[in-house]
Amino acid sequence: MFQNTSLVLVLLAVFATATHAQLVGESCAPAACGNLTIKYPFWLRGRQPAYCGHPTFAVTCDDDDDPTGATASPPPSLNGSYLRVLAIHYGNSSVVAFHANLVESSACRATRFNMSSSLALSLLAVSRANAGLLFSANCSRTPPTGSLPVNCTGFSGGGEWFLSLNRMYDPGGPARAVDTVGCQYSVVPVLPWSELRSARDYAGLVRRGFLLEWTSVPVDCAACNASGGECRYDAGAMGFGCSCPGGRLQPATCAEKSSARSSRNE
Structure with a gap:
């Protein structure tokens, strides 16, 4: 029994060491995808290790299919979904994106569409700053x-x-309940400064996208970077890690004293 327990402890130590080595290994420097800069909590699927960002913030860059740039590529997709990313604003934790299913069909498709359900498993939420x-x-x-x-x-x-x-x-639905009394209705978010003059404006408004916000990633990545570290997602701890010089993995910044997590893994 004691031999089995010792074996389990050894295997756990080996796994922890291997995981730690992976997290502090390859660089997670900001990467380019078209005109976007991809950095934590986002990461480029296929170009960067998964620990470079949060699992639900994977970005797929479609220009990988044609590195010459000879053909126009669609905007990158978010986490394998129909959401296409137009801009990322790290300063206020927001994204401008559009839903490909709404752009590539007539306005009538939107009458059967539920944006909230398409984001059900995401840490992103539709901003209430949008128009509808x-x-x-x-x-x-x-x-x-x-x-x-x-x-x-x-x-x-x-x-x-x-x-x-x-x-x-x-x-x-709209703030005035009277607008939807006895109605079937559907609401599609669009950017707050949008204007609707005719039904033909629908396609352009949807293609320009809408605002999404993330608030469930309570991490100061800038503080980690300022202390000389790189931001990581530690899948083992299911949270943020700051990869520091010398192979240390700290919970927040490299300025901290060696934590239980880093000393355990070293």
Whole structure:
């Protein structure tokens, strides 16, 4: 029994050492994907080790398929989803993205779309700073003021829908409940400064994207970098790690004294 226990402890020590070596091994310097700079909590799938960012923030750069740049590549995808990334703002923890399924089809597809469900397993949330395109049909009251008719005959759940723009995005519907009394409706987020003059504006508004925010990654990566370290995602600890000179892995910055985690793994 004692021999078995000793063997387990040895194997755990070997695994911890190997994991530590992987985390402090290859560099996680910021990488380029088109006009985007990819850095923690994001990482480039296929170009960087998975520890360079949070698991749900993997970015796939489609220009890998044509390194010559001879053909135009679509914007990078987020974590293998239909979300295409247009910009990342690290200063305020936000992303501008569009949903490929909404761009590549008619406006009628949006009448059956639920943005919240497409982000169900993500640490990103649709920002309430967005405006919202409201699709409504079969309303018991007059559609919202300024609504534009959209003919969806022949489309599942079709018929005549009305399209309007709300200045405040709310996934549960517009702030004025009267706008959706007795209605079928769907809300698609768009950038806050969007303008809707005709139903033909739909495609352009959706292609310009909407704001997403991340708030569930409470890490000061800048502090780690400023202390001479590189940011890592420690899958073993399911959290952030700061890879420091000399092979140390610290919980936050390289300025800290050697922690239990680093001394255990060294």
